[in-house]
Amino acid sequence: MGLRLPAADENVLARRADIIADLSSIVPGEGVIFREREMKPYESDGVTAYKQMPFVVVLPETTAQVSRILAYCHANGIRVVPRGAGTSLSGGALPLADAVLLGMGKFNKVLDIDYANRCAVVQPGVTNLGITRAVEHEGFYYAPDPSSQIACTIGGNIGENSGGVHTLKYGLTTNNVLGLEMVLITGEVIRLGGKHLDSGGLDLLALMVGSEGLLGVVTEVTVRLLKKPDVARAVLVGFPTSEDAGDCVAKIIAAGIIPAGIEMMDRDAIAAAEAFVKVGYPLDVEALLIVELDGPEAECAHLLGEVSAIAAACNSSTLRVSRTEEERLGFWAGRKAAFPAVGRLSPDYLCMDGTIPRKQLPLVLTRMREMSQQYGLRVANVFHAGDGNLHPLILYDANKPGELDAAEAFGSDILRLCVEVGGVLTGEHGVGVEKRDLMPVMFNEVDLAHQQRLKCAFDDQGLLNPGKVFPTLHRCAELGRMHVSGGQVPFPDLPRF
Amino acid sequence: MPEHFSISDEASLAAAVTEAVEQGLRLDVRGTGTRAGLGRAAQADRTLDVSGLSGISLYEPDELVLSARAGTPLAQIEALLADASQMLAFEPMDTGPLFGLPAGGGTIGGMFACNLAGPRRLSHGAVRDHALGIRAVSGRGEVFKSGGRVMKNVTGYDLPRMLAGSLGTLAVMSEITLKVLPLPPTEETLLVFGLDPAASARAMSAAMGSACEVSGAASLPPDIAAARPEVPGDRAIVALRLEGFEPSVKARRAMLISVLAPFGAVEVLEPPASRDFWRMVRDALPFAGSGLDAVWRLSTRPTAGPALARTLTDTLGAKTYCDWAGGLVWALMPGEAAQGEAVRAALAPHGGHATLIRATAAQRAGDVFQPLESSLAALTRRVKASFDPRGVLNPGRMYAEV
Ligand SMILES: Cc1cc2nc3c(=O)[nH]c(=O)nc-3n(C[C@H](O)[C@H](O)[C@H](O)COP(=O)(O)OP(=O)(O)OC[C@H]3O[C@@H](n4cnc5c(N)ncnc54)[C@H](O)[C@@H]3O)c2cc1C
Numbered sequence A: 001m002g003l004r005l006p007a008a009d010e011n012v013l014a015r016r017a018d019i020i021a022d023l024s025s026i027v028p029g030e031g032v033i034f035r036e037r038e039m040k041p042y043e044s045d046g047v048t049a050y051k052q053m054p055f056v057v058v059l060p061e062t063t064a065q066v067s068r069i070l071a072y073c074h075a076n077g078i079r080v081v082p083r084g085a086g087t088s089l090s091g092g093a094l095p096l097a098d099a100v101l102l103g104m105g106k107f108n109k110v111l112d113i114d115y116a117n118r119c120a121v122v123q124p125g126v127t128n129l130g131i132t133r134a135v136e137h138e139g140f141y142y143a144p145d146p147s148s149q150i151a152c153t154i155g156g157n158i159g160e161n162s163g164g165v166h167t168l169k170y171g172l173t174t175n176n177v178l179g180l181e182m183v184l185i186t187g188e189v190i191r192l193g194g195k196h197l198d199s200g201g202l203d204l205l206a207l208m209v210g211s212e213g214l215l216g217v218v219t220e221v222t223v224r225l226l227k228k229p230d231v232a233r234a235v236l237v238g239f240p241t242s243e244d245a246g247d248c249v250a251k252i253i254a255a256g257i258i259p260a261g262i263e264m265m266d267r268d269a270i271a272a273a274e275a276f277v278k279v280g281y282p283l284d285v286e287a288l289l290i291v292e293l294d295g296p297e298a299e300c301a302h303l304l305g306e307v308s309a310i311a312a313a314c315n316s317s318t319l320r321v322s323r324t325e326e327e328r329l330g331f332w333a334g335r336k337a338a339f340p341a342v343g344r345l346s347p348d349y350l351c352m353d354g355t356i357p358r359k360q361l362p363l364v365l366t367r368m369r370e371m372s373q374q375y376g377l378r379v380a381n382v383f384h385a386g387d388g389n390l391h392p393l394i395l396y397d398a399n400k401p402g403e404l405d406a407a408e409a410f411g412s413d414i415l416r417l418c419v420e421v422g423g424v425l426t427g428e429h430g431v432g433v434e435k436r437d438l439m440p441v442m443f444n445e446v447d448l449a450h451q452q453r454l455k456c457a458f459d460d461q462g463l464l465n466p467g468k469v470f471p472t473l474h475r476c477a478e479l480g481r482m483h484v485s486g487g488q489v490p491f492p493d494l495p496r497f
Numbered sequence B: 001m002p003e004h005f006s007i008s009d010e011a012s013l014a015a016a017v018t019e020a021v022e023q024g025l026r027l028d029v030r031g032t033g034t035r036a037g038l039g040r041a042a043q044a045d046r047t048l049d050v051s052g053l054s055g056i057s058l059y060e061p062d063e064l065v066l067s068a069r070a071g072t073p074l075a076q077i078e079a080l081l082a083d084a085s086q087m088l089a090f091e092p093m094d095t096g097p098l099f100g101l102p103a104g105g106g107t108i109g110g111m112f113a114c115n116l117a118g119p120r121r122l123s124h125g126a127v128r129d130h131a132l133g134i135r136a137v138s139g140r141g142e143v144f145k146s147g148g149r150v151m152k153n154v155t156g157y158d159l160p161r162m163l164a165g166s167l168g169t170l171a172v173m174s175e176i177t178l179k180v181l182p183l184p185p186t187e188e189t190l191l192v193f194g195l196d197p198a199a200s201a202r203a204m205s206a207a208m209g210s211a212c213e214v215s216g217a218a219s220l221p222p223d224i225a226a227a228r229p230e231v232p233g234d235r236a237i238v239a240l241r242l243e244g245f246e247p248s249v250k251a252r253r254a255m256l257i258s259v260l261a262p263f264g265a266v267e268v269l270e271p272p273a274s275r276d277f278w279r280m281v282r283d284a285l286p287f288a289g290s291g292l293d294a295v296w297r298l299s300t301r302p303t304a305g306p307a308l309a310r311t312l313t314d315t316l317g318a319k320t321y322c323d324w325a326g327g328l329v330w331a332l333m334p335g336e337a338a339q340g341e342a343v344r345a346a347l348a349p350h351g352g353h354a355t356l357i358r359a360t361a362a363q364r365a366g367d368v369f370q371p372l373e374s375s376l377a378a379l380t381r382r383v384k385a386s387f388d389p390r391g392v393l394n395p396g397r398m399y400a401e402v
Helices: A010-014 A016-026 A036-042 A063-076 A128-138 A154-160 A204-208 A242-254 A267-277 A297-313 A325-336 A338-343 A358-375 A403-420 A436-442 A445-458 A476-480 B010-023 B074-083 B108-114 B159-163 B197-208 B222-227 B246-263 B273-282 B302-316 B340-350 B374-387
Strands: A056-058 A079-083 A099-103 A110-114 A119-122 A177-183 A189-193 A217-224 A231-239 A261-266 A287-295 A318-321 A348-351 A379-384 A389-396 B003-006 B027-030 B046-049 B056-060 B065-069 B131-138 B143-147 B171-179 B186-193 B217-220 B237-244 B266-269 B295-299 B319-323 B328-332 B353-358
Touching: A010 A016, A016 A056, A016 A063, A036 A056, A036 A099, A063 A079, A063 A099, A063 A177, A063 A217, A079 A154, A079 A217, A110 A128, A119 A128, A128 A154, A154 A217, A177 A204, A189 A204, A189 B374, A204 B159, A204 B374, A231 A242, A231 A297, A231 A325, A242 A261, A242 A287, A242 A297, A242 A358, A261 A267, A261 A325, A267 A325, A267 A338, A267 A379, A287 A297, A287 A325, A297 A318, A297 B246, A325 A338, A338 A348, A338 A379, A338 A389, A348 A403, A358 A379, A358 A389, A358 A403, A389 A403, A403 A436, A445 A476, A445 B143, A445 B159, A445 B374, B010 B027, B010 B046, B010 B131, B010 B143, B010 B171, B056 B074, B065 B074, B074 B108, B108 B171, B131 B159, B143 B159, B143 B171, B159 B171, B186 B246, B186 B273, B197 B217, B197 B237, B197 B246, B197 B302, B217 B302, B222 B319, B237 B246, B237 B273, B246 B266, B266 B273, B273 B319, B295 B340, B302 B319, B302 B328, B302 B340, B340 B353
Parallel strands: A056 A099, A079 A099, B003 B046, B027 B046
Antiparallel strands: A110 A119, A119 A217, A177 A189, A177 A217, A231 A287, A231 A318, A261 A287, A261 A379, A348 A389, A379 A389, B056 B065, B065 B171, B131 B143, B131 B171, B186 B237, B186 B266, B217 B237, B217 B319, B295 B328, B295 B353, B319 B328
């Protein structure tokens, strides 16, 4: 695998023993891990094809410790990679040979549950599902629900702006986070937002969500809580072609209906999921939709009628409405287990994450089938159809020479295609290292420079999670240069890069 | 008077900013100027009028997406959406009446720059929650893009959301892409009368904490209620809006009436009375026509809002009402003096931020936005400098130096 990471700083490598000692004075006891055997669990994240032994792992427990660690690293020019649960599917939490891996797992407390203001304050290492678990006895929940929600942390969700199958109606992480506390690489602690809405100044909270650990380390999060809807019902609809299924999704939305979720699976994904969880998915269809409606019983009943009629008009061949909560969860079990289910078909798979304008789905599926033949690799598709977010799963065998390279090339072609039809490289998994080198497919130099200068505003030495997101590492001084003749310097108190 | 300079395409926008950089000119960036009274009063050498950069470039109703050039009149966009039974779900405030201007003015660029969402902010989010993509010219005179036209996207930093509400201090938008949503087929509003601030807060909290999907929650004290034609009666009211499909709204009305039972009898406002009511709340109409007497907009913890509003009335003589289930307090001061220190001191125990929305230029020479703690202030200045190192775009509009 030809992944390029920033060259390790020899000077830092040479001081390893001293650095470990210094870090141990900040985080005493077992909070500093440096033996290779113990660091092994941290050597990759959800993208297991990429592995790198960390320089040292530090597991702080307080904001004050995070602040001191970062200030120390800043003063000594040491790189830092923040990590939540390490389930990233883009290599966002992949260690570097010369970087402190800052594991946020010990930040696992729910600090404050405020039902009257419908929010909770939690530490970033609390799992996504852990938030809902803490409030569900009162009928509340945290809306974004990535399939990895048992394991992934809210800090990681902020890093990647994670979504789930209910994003269509309830939004992404960014729409459900009200505030956070974070530490800059200098050790400065900053608060953005809180229990109130909107920002009093620039909306830096919006910038932090999806920033992949490059701008600061999140140490506390305030999330929005919602009351659970009275009922939720799901419909399972099979179609003879993916065009028909896509048409059905468009017509539902054109009818003014925003279901809680609309998911699509193609024939291969359906077969894999059914073999894995046996919930009675139809096997003789090309595309399967799961449409979930929630709200008061009367609303669900009304919309189920509408959706069924639209589906029939779009040539649906099978249609089942969940009658019990158990059946509804069964419909979802297959979809939520789609990744591991596909994983059983093949020794390895790559999970892609492009988003496309929904109407382009038939074209994209057709082109993907052609590529599949060309590369000689199978692909199964699960699709957040409501919001156009496609997850092609490319099956390969890492033990067969050349297959990983072929799978990666196939994946890149799919993402290029997504951009070509008006979409983007990643909908919810992040750029990380995996899609980093494809950034120029979507952005030109000027676009990227505007993003990288923001990075400089937060982290002028480029110490936080370097090598992720951006295909080239520019020095901040070089990025900040302006080619003009006249004019004076506007902010004399600012440090010049 | 700063000289006036108009552009009508993106290339001339970039050229205009480049020229300002080269000549060291400070630009006052504006659309039709309906929101010119917002923000700190800052000195400019030249007005850059982008209202000529107009037109809807993409609208695909069943993909829920719309793109328009920044100078496109907001009214044109809202009319087009309404024709297709869709809407901007964040219910942007029409600032015209508050500033003594006609209603229905303004451009989408101005709306985006100010991020003033209406009552539905509570359930559907702000402008930034619907921002999908932008094309813009930064203070370097360079055209750049970020985001896209699709609903889900984490490719690079989320600049579209961050630029919403940046008041033209970082970049001049040339094109904005937004998520749009279906217009609810019907709406109605439930009213409860005569509650004191504490009970109002509890009633709104109970409603929001139910499964009724309330999409507007306001509380008005008796003096405001008595003065407004949209409000029946002259007692304090709590108003809760339900929107959606007919059968759903009916079912939720029944649910909400039982949630509100402990707070008294409920009266129902049918549309169009309901629509008028929420427009009044959205546009701060109770404070329209009061010249340049200072108006504040305070965002705080929802449960704290009604009591905070009462405090502003009792101690400073302000007229007040609450939106966002108490989380937004509108306050009209008894004169042109903004009394910023006293307002912010009243807010401080509850957390949040206070923005001086309307005031004389002299009052707006000081802090208009919530003063920032020093690390955040320094970071904000570095962010400003990263986009606009020479300080040519609306310098000083947000904070001194930003
Ligand atoms: C089986 C499976 C299913 C998945 N399903 C979904 C899905 O449905 N939807 C979806 O969106 N994603 C999904 N994912 C991807 C992944 O779970 C999410 O991206 C998740 O948010 C990552 O959380 P984490 O705690 O594991 O973060 P990590 O992987 O540890 O880190 C993710 C990024 O966030 C940064 N980060 C972590 N914590 C902090 C912090 N405290 N401060 C600053 N930066 C931080 C890291 O540096 C890294 O860049 C799935 C993954 C797997 C393995």
